[in-house]
Amino acid sequence: xxxxxxxxxxxxxxxxxxxxxxxxxxxxxxxxxxxPMTSGKVELGKKLFFDSRLSLDGTVSCNSxxxxxxxxxxxxxxxxxxxxxxxxRNSPTVWNSAFLTVQFWDGREPSxxxxxxxxxxxxIEMAMKDHDLVVSRIRMIPGYVEEFKKNFPxxxxxxxxxxxxxxxxxxxxxxxxxxxxxDQFLKGKKNAINAAAKRGAEKVVAIGCATCHNGxxxxxxxxxxxxxxxxxxPTFADNEYAKKYDFSADPGRMKATGxxxxxxxxxxxxxxxxxxxxPYFHNGAVATLDEAVLVMAKTQLNIDLKKExxxxxxxxxxSLTGKMPKQQxxxxxxxxxxxxxxx
Amino acid sequence: xxxxxxxxxxxxxxxxxxxxxxxxxxxxxxxxxxxPMTSGKVELGKKLFFDSRLSLDGTVSCNSxxxxxxxxxxxxxxxxxxxxxxxxRNSPTVWNSAFLTVQFWDGREPSxxxxxxxxxxxxIEMAMKDHDLVVSRIRMIPGYVEEFKKNFPxxxxxxxxxxxxxxxxxxxxxxxxxxxxxDQFLKGKKNAINAAAKRGAEKVVAIGCATCHNGxxxxxxxxxxxxxxxxxxPTFADNEYAKKYDFSADPGRMKATGxxxxxxxxxxxxxxxxxxxxPYFHNGAVATLDEAVLVMAKTQLNIDLKKExxxxxxxxxxSLTGKMPKQQxxxxxxxxxxxxxxx
Numbered sequence: 172x173x174x175x176x177x178x179x180x181x182x183x184x185x186x187x188x189x190x191x192x193x194x195x196x197x198x199x200x201x202x203x204x205x206x207p208m209t210s211g212k213v214e215l216g217k218k219l220f221f222d223s224r225l226s227l228d229g230t231v232s233c234n235s236x237x238x239x240x241x242x243x244x245x246x247x248x249x250x251x252x253x254x255x256x257x258x259x260r261n262s263p264t265v266w267n268s269a270f271l272t273v274q275f276w277d278g279r280e281p282s283x284x285x286x287x288x289x290x291x292x293x294x295i296e297m298a299m300k301d302h303d304l305v306v307s308r309i310r311m312i313p314g315y316v317e318e319f320k321k322n323f324p325x326x327x328x329x330x331x332x333x334x335x336x337x338x339x340x341x342x343x344x345x346x347x348x349x350x351x352x353x354d355q356f357l358k359g360k361k362n363a364i365n366a367a368a369k370r371g372a373e374k375v376v377a378i379g380c381a382t383c384h385n386g387x388x389x390x391x392x393x394x395x396x397x398x399x400x401x402x403x404x405p406t407f408a409d410n411e412y413a414k415k416y417d418f419s420a421d422p423g424r425m426k427a428t429g430x431x432x433x434x435x436x437x438x439x440x441x442x443x444x445x446x447x448x449x450p451y452f453h454n455g456a457v458a459t460l461d462e463a464v465l466v467m468a469k470t471q472l473n474i475d476l477k478k479e480x481x482x483x484x485x486x487x488x489x490s491l492t493g494k495m496p497k498q499q500x501x502x503x504x505x506x507x508x509x510x511x512x513x514x
Numbered sequence: 515x516x517x518x519x520x521x522x523x524x525x526x527x528x529x530x531x532x533x534x535x536x537x538x539x540x541x542x543x544x545x546x547x548x549x550p551m552t553s554g555k556v557e558l559g560k561k562l563f564f565d566s567r568l569s570l571d572g573t574v575s576c577n578s579x580x581x582x583x584x585x586x587x588x589x590x591x592x593x594x595x596x597x598x599x600x601x602x603r604n605s606p607t608v609w610n611s612a613f614l615t616v617q618f619w620d621g622r623e624p625s626x627x628x629x630x631x632x633x634x635x636x637x638i639e640m641a642m643k644d645h646d647l648v649v650s651r652i653r654m655i656p657g658y659v660e661e662f663k664k665n666f667p668x669x670x671x672x673x674x675x676x677x678x679x680x681x682x683x684x685x686x687x688x689x690x691x692x693x694x695x696x697d698q699f700l701k702g703k704k705n706a707i708n709a710a711a712k713r714g715a716e717k718v719v720a721i722g723c724a725t726c727h728n729g730x731x732x733x734x735x736x737x738x739x740x741x742x743x744x745x746x747x748p749t750f751a752d753n754e755y756a757k758k759y760d761f762s763a764d765p766g767r768m769k770a771t772g773x774x775x776x777x778x779x780x781x782x783x784x785x786x787x788x789x790x791x792x793p794y795f796h797n798g799a800v801a802t803l804d805e806a807v808l809v810m811a812k813t814q815l816n817i818d819l820k821k822e823x824x825x826x827x828x829x830x831x832x833s834l835t836g837k838m839p840k841q842q843x844x845x846x847x848x849x850x851x852x853x854x855x856x857x
Binding site: 221224228245489497500501509510 | 564566567571572573578581582583584585588589590594596597598599789790792793801802803804828832835838840841842843844845846848849850851852853854855856
């Protein structure tokens with residue numbers, strides 16, 4: 172039974188399969204017990220997320236690379252950190268990252284809280300010497316000190332890096348994009364997507380893409396926080412795509428764990444908003460979604476897709492672009508008469 | 515009659531003088547006839563203002579250096595442009611810039627519209643090769659093309675650099691900070707400022723600071739758009755401050771006009787929100803407002819201020835920090851399936 176045969180066979184069950192594999196974005200993400208969400212913490216976290224004073228020279232905020240006015244990314248191959256330095260992995264979208272059970276491309280951090288601490292001291296990102304510098308700078312800003320006191324009550328010294336991370340993570344848990352056309356379709360609004368997107372939804376199941384890309388974020392099953400859902404990429408490396416885009420130059424999860432068996436293993440990334448997060452893959456080497464779909468079919472399933480299949484799958488993936496919640500800009504607390512950015 | 519004598523003499527008239535020299539921020543700024551404000555243009559301009567795709571590598575937006583979630587500046591000595599390059603003049607605040615009658619430190623542009631075009635192609639700012647590149651990139655973003663059509667009706671090709679500038683300027687004309695404590699005081703709320711600020715308000719008139727720093731923006735009289743209010747800085751250069759901070763290294767307005775008589779001439783900058791826009795002066799060389807006040811008194815009036823005078827004047831200047839209007843974040847239009855930032 173060739174690809175056509177498998178496709179016909181599986182299409183029979185695709186509606187059932189979709190119902191199992193694909194679900195609308197839940198209204199609320201998982202929230203860790205030790206960091207309950209409060210509106211105060213969310214507001215504080217929003218300020219910190221937008222505050223470039225958390226970087227060494229005051230030029231880079233979380234939002235610089237994870238732009239929540241846009242795709243939750245910067246749409247660059249690699250992000251630019253302090254001093255114009257470039258990173259070496261493409262910035263994943265912050266939208267719906269609350270549904271990822273591990274963070275970073277290699278899943279090296281088990282939570283949004285743990286993730287938030289990383290870029291602050293990464294020399295090619297926000298470049299702070301250490302977390303003490305982050306904390307001491309925040310302590311120089313009276314408005315922040317007040318807000319930390321209020322939002323972490325009963326703590327002798329509330330301005331500590333763990334609370335910085337908790338506030339940022341709380342804000343990030345509000346960054347959800349519900350009601351994508353395909354979510355609406357799943358909820359019964361049958362004309363929310365066009366015929367091509369409907370065919371695409373069936374094809375990604377039939378072909379096998381949805382074996383990994385399923386669950387609320389199309390990034391795998393909703394495992395417990397800290398438990399990653401990893402796959403090898405590329406699985407099939409002996410093809411023009413794997414060579415052209417040099418995917419294996421980066422050892423993936425092995426870089427984090429040091430274990431040989433983790434070479435080429437990656438956290439399965441989300442499909443939500445994938446249409447607006449070009450360029451693609453951990454190395455940002457692929458410029459368009461059409462090409463990314465061709466690459467994935469070949470490298471993961473050893474399938475050569477036809478143009479009509481690519482078009483349908485792209486139509487489906489595009490129907491996963493959600494609605495970004497309206498947000499008020501935060502007003503960042505000031506240091507009257509001086510600046511914390513002495514150069 | 516020494517300084518004390520002048521002070522006592524003038525204090526008698528200070529309330530009268532204040533009433534003439536100082537006025538609350540008007541509710542609306544001047545608007546040029548050829549760019550009437552519409553809510554659609556303001557919204558489009560807001561998007562463009564926050565869109566870093568208007569810079570060569572997608573890392574710098576207008577808001578990067580004129581942060582409207584903060585002081586309308588970046589609180590750096592010099593701003594960082596594309597590739598981590600540094601400018602050579604301190605970024606002035608965008609708040610209330612609608613009341614400046616010429617733009618840039620040297621007043622080289624006569625309007626917000628003309629100003630908005632400059633940083634886009636400045637190689638150490640947003641670094642676009644030319645305005646054609648700005649326009650062609652915007653034309654690649656379907657959502658922008660639609661919005662330009664809608665907001666510049668009847669034009670065969672609405673996506674042109676002049677309309678980009680008109681939209682951005684329209685947004686900037688909404689960036690007003692009314693109801694500073696001192697504005698409230700002027701409107702009759704006598705306890706809106708403390709005793710030190712009241713003394714400071716009298717002293718800046720008595721000493722002579724308000725000879726230049728008056729009008730709605732404390733940046734000089736509200737002249738017709740395009741007519742600048744310039745002063746020499748430093749007027750008195752034979753003192754430790756002028757030498758230490760090397761103010762004269764930059765020839766000021768002469769750089770723009772090429773005329774010898776413009777050497778050391780500068781547009782009088784605003785006092786509004788000055789407490790939150792450290793560091794100070796065109797070269798960002800002075801770290802604190804206290805020191806800036808000492809510097810100004812010495813370099814412009816040849817007066818050595820006492821600490822108590824500095825404290826009062828700083829209290830007054832701090833009472834000019836206004837209220838930033840709540841703003842919704844814009845949602846930037848996307849390019850599904852691809853990115854305009856090919857590296």
